[in-house]
Amino acid sequence: MKRILLLFILVVGYSLHCFSQNYIKRQEIPVNPFGHALVPDMIADASIQLIGDTFYCYATTDGYDQGLNTSGPPVVWKSKDFVNWCFVGTCFPSAVKQKYWAPSKAVKANGKYYIYPTINGFMYPAVASSPDGPFNIAVGRDTLYTPYTSATLLKTKDGKPPYGIDAEIFIDDDGQAYVYWQWRHTAKLQADMVTVDTNVVTVKTPQTAYSEGPIFFKRKGVYYYLYTIGGGEKYQYAYVMGKQSPLGPFEAPAGSNIISTTNYDREIYGPGHGSVFNVPGTDDYYFAFLEFGRGSTNRQTYVNKLEFNEDGSIRPVDITMIGVGALKKTKTNRKLPVVNSYASSIRAVLKIKHEGDSLFHRTEAFVPYFAFDGANGSRWMPTSQDSVGWLVADLGNIVSVKRSEIYFVRPTAGHAYQLDYSVDGTNWKLCDGHDDLRMESPHTDNLKIKARYLRIIITKGVKGVWEWNLY
């Protein structure tokens, strides 16, 4: 009886302790409708691949608030485990101030790496000696003029490039390269990796409306061509398959030919332009897609498994925003738990507008907790009038802190910040940070302090944090 009473006291006591610590906070935590995005930034049109022991993600940088008129600068996100992603600086210096979209995967040929971004609306081959860059325009001077330079990928007989976007390259087992682009166009690419064959084929598909964001891959002798339909909240992927050649002919599968579509129950909208990748040496395939996000060019990218039926047809993807977790084991340190967080201000809840689907309902909240929830879809942001912009992490007790990793909002525009620490939350000392504007994510500080509280004061760059990890 005594034992039961003791257990009762312990359980109730512990519950009350948790209750007093978390009850108010739990009530205040809003829903994160953006889940576990692949990287802590807005990116679209992601092409993902494993090169050596590293995952590379080439993509359009979103989140610059100018709709289709702009993009962020080109960067390449990298990860050893598929969970922790980083980039440092631009991967294509001459394209930093251009409208840079949909770079495609990096393909290795002629001892170099090629990507095929759409810059200011035209497709360019770009080349580098490393998949990290720096990439240069592959033909002629590494200078971009509007509307285009002579170094565009596609040329008609009079030397003018036809309109076309979203190049994606496939190299078959015999070494022949093919290029796929907007409106279901495809052609052979010559060995120089920049000249397109004059025989341009339009892939025959059941859906014949506008299409972009092509994906092409081969599995067990079968060629798969994936193409988008629609856009916005109604973005979808459909596919055809064939065994003869990368140029076709292809057939629609016997079952559903739609791979991804809006899931209203889960409130996931318009899964579109992304890529398919395989971990070499396995039969594990993954489907990366952009989601409608915050509308316009404010999208994030997610990854789900891609699975096949016995006859080789693709199963419709059970679209989620949960993520696929680590794809490779790496040694990782345990994060210090943050028991409370507060900030100089909190931006008001944003109601996101639909772009044609009145069933779309979504709001975004910006509470400090979202910088510590382990989710790349949620973030803390202060009000736009907040001229200071600080965020505090409370570790609950005074502990040793060895490292801080900060993933700021709009990291490609660069940040400077001050990192402070405190044992009482009142008296603060500077421990790190930097004054110069650095374009990278995360911003890492190696520390040797004992502290209960840490504080970021953002001095340059967009004020906001997707995630802040302390070790």
Ligand code: CA
């Ligand atoms: Ca977050």
